[in-house]
Amino acid sequence: MLRGLRCVRCGERTGLRYDTSGCSGCRAAGVPSALVADHGLSGVDGPALWAEWSRRRPGLWSHHELLPVDAAKAVTLAEGATPLLELDEGVLLKDERRNPTGSFKDRFFTTAVSWAREAGASTVAVASSGNAGVAAAAYAAAAGLESVVVTTGEISGTSSGLVRRFGGRLLFGDTPEQRWAILREHADEWTVLTNTSEVPVSSLWVGIEGYKTIAYEIVRDLGDVPEVVLAPVSRGDGFAGMWLGFQELRELGVVSRTPRMVAVERYPSLSRALREGAEPPPAGDVAGPVEATSISNPQATVMSLRVIRESGGTAVACTDADLHEAAERLGRAGVGVELSSAAGLVGIDALRRDSLLEPGDRAVALVTSHAANQPGTLR
Structure with a gap:
């Protein structure tokens, strides 16, 4: 089923590789771009596969048919199967704090x-x-x-x-x-296993495959695709992995559409790229220390930019002050998050302010990490 790899930018297909340098053609053209897994799904009975998954005990490896490793040889600590928490009307949190080390x-x-x-x-x-x-x-x-x-x-x-x-x-x-x-x-x-390029590309495609399961779980728990999915983004491995998962479910006929993907970033790299039509995204200006260290890379990736463009989504830039305010609001709802993990709520505020959420839209914000993972930012 795994045919090889494809470039997120030019679509060039290649055999399996296990480095993080990305597409050689795009790198030569000055636009370093990631390689992701290319699964052949045309012969797969999607509804039957989905029904089989639904009969299994929830967890990341319950979706092993679309993962690049033999599940019998998996190194697992019982990750995945994280809940959706309802925050307010139309807003849900995908609570990745529940994973074994407290993050996605x-x-x-x-x-x-x-x-x-x-x-x-x-x-x-x-x-x-x-x-x-x-x-x-x-x-x-x-x-x-x-x-x-x-x-x-x-x-x-x-x-x-x-x-x-x-x-x-x-x-x-x-x-x-x-x-x-x-x-x-x-x-x-x-x-x-992670990025090695000074113009960021991505981490190893094998690990990005694990993030697809976030999309599978969201659809399983909602019974459908939400209108919007928001995530904190630095380089965007998880952001891209979720998008791959939603795309696969549509190709398999499990769902009929995909969500708009919204990247919430500490530096306005993707925001500038969308505004200026730039590729790769430009680096943001670094001015002083940043508390939201998990999304502190000033230059985003072509991979994340492509997710936004393909999904009809957008990017929202935020400050540490924005994130502190959002984290405090989540705390008052009983949800303790690492500072960067409050980014989805900042993004929802921005979408509402700009009238980009319609009445009845469901928005899922990815909560990536527990507050205990970054106690130094607690006030």
């Missing part, structure tokens, strides 16, 4: 680390200053693999302590870009 990154690393172990890796490596590093170390530990998290001095004591608790090794670069250089330098000895 577990969906990426259950698939990526499962593949790495099956491929014979001994050490997996990532660039991260937060949730991805913690999840990578946890799943590597569960798989019996070594892990290396390349980070900067901005990593919190909570994240660094958890990485070490799971047996991970921390290496430090002076800048985010230096992290990627370290990963490139050691690519022959480590199995690298």
Whole structure:
């Protein structure tokens, strides 16, 4: 069923590759673009597959037919099957705080680390200053693999302590870009799972496949597709993975339409790209420290931009102050989130202000991480 990979920008198809450099043709043209899985679904009985999934115990690996790893060999900590919480009329939260390490990154690393172990890796490596590093170390530990998290001095004591608790090794670069250089330098000895490009491209496509299951679960729990899905976006691996999942369900005939995808970003990279018709998205100006570290990459990806354009969605830029206000509102509803995870609520406010949500529209905001993962931003 997995035919190979395709470029999100030019559509060029290629065989399976396990690096994060993206499409060679688009890179040569100066527009580094991601490669994602290309599943052949034309011969699949979609309604029958959906019925089979509905009979299984909920969880990420219950959708194994459209995942790139043998489920019998999966490294799993019982991730997925996270609930939809109703916030107010028409607004639901996809609560990814319920995953084993408290964030949606577990969906990426259950698939990526499962593949790495099956491929014979001994050490997996990532660039991260937060949730991805913690999840990578946890799943590597569960798989019996070594892990290396390349980070900067901005990593919190909570994240660094958890990485070490799971047996991970921390290496430090002076800048985010230096992290990627370290990963490139050691690519022959480590199995690298996250972005390595200074103009960001994406993490490894195998892990992005895990994020598709968020879309499957939203449709399962709603019984249909919401009109809008909003997510905090930096490079947008999860954003793109959800979009792939919705597209697959439409191709399989399980649903008849797809949602508008809305990226909520700390820097206005995607917002500028949409306004100016730019590709790749331009980098935003960095002015001082950012508290919303999970979405603090100033330059977005072609992959995220393509999701917005294909879905008829948009991008919303926000400030730390916006996120604090939204996080406090969520807290008063009993939902404690990492600062970046409040971005979906900021996006809903913006859509309502601009009359982009119609009466009766259902909007699902992705809550990516628990407040306990970033206690330093609690006030």
